[in-house]
Amino acid sequence: MDWIWTTFGQRPRLEGWERRPFSASVEAGPRPGDHRDCHERIVAHEEPGAPTATGPYRRLAAAILGFRVFPPRMVTGVLRRAPVEVGDTLGVCYHAAPGLALFFAARVIARFDGPANGVWRTGFTYRTLEGHPECGEETFSVEKDMATGRIVVALRSWSRPGIFLARAFAPLIRQLQLQAGRAALDHLGHMAREAAPKRRDAYGCLR
Secondary structure (H helix, E strand, C coil), X not given: CEEEEHHHXXXXXXXXXXXXXXXXXXXXXXXXXXXXXXXXXEEEECCCCCCCCCCHHHHHHHHHHCCCCCCCCCEEXXXXXXXXXXXXXXXXXXXXXXXXXXXXXXXXXXXXXXXXXXEEEEEEEEEEECCCCEEEEEEEEEEEECCCCEEEEEEEEEEEECCHHHHHCHHHHHHHHHHHHHHHHHHHHHHHHHHCCCCECCCCCEC
């Protein structure tokens, strides 16, 4: 994990993280006792069927694949390109305090966009790199039930402390981790409401 003093003009850099291996033992998967989180929220509706080209689903999909998942005041993504592709290293700049950010990274191991079992899903999964505060994987997705048109955003993950500081301050880190998940749902929900087309009632008034 890098300490970035933005007050003094420091900026996060991906170069060193792109050469790092995955967190130790992360490829073996979760262990008993690891944290398993599932943050989900219904954020919009479309007409049944595949996602519409200009509806909230596609706008949310673009935000997720561009890693614009969290409120910018909390987390800024640092990436080489958007949308992300498998193999990309994705930086997470966490704004811990005015003038101070914590920087760490993960690598994209899967990306998806298509239907399965009546649900259209778009998103990606990343796996933490050596030096990340946590050891684990997380999947970010938007999902549309093609029968009902219901749109859900989701963050699903497993994790355990990956460095000494994360183990030493485990209760605080866990609280911040859960707070970030809830903030992401709020942020994506706000984006969905902004993307939703205006509708007119029986009297022709916008609502």
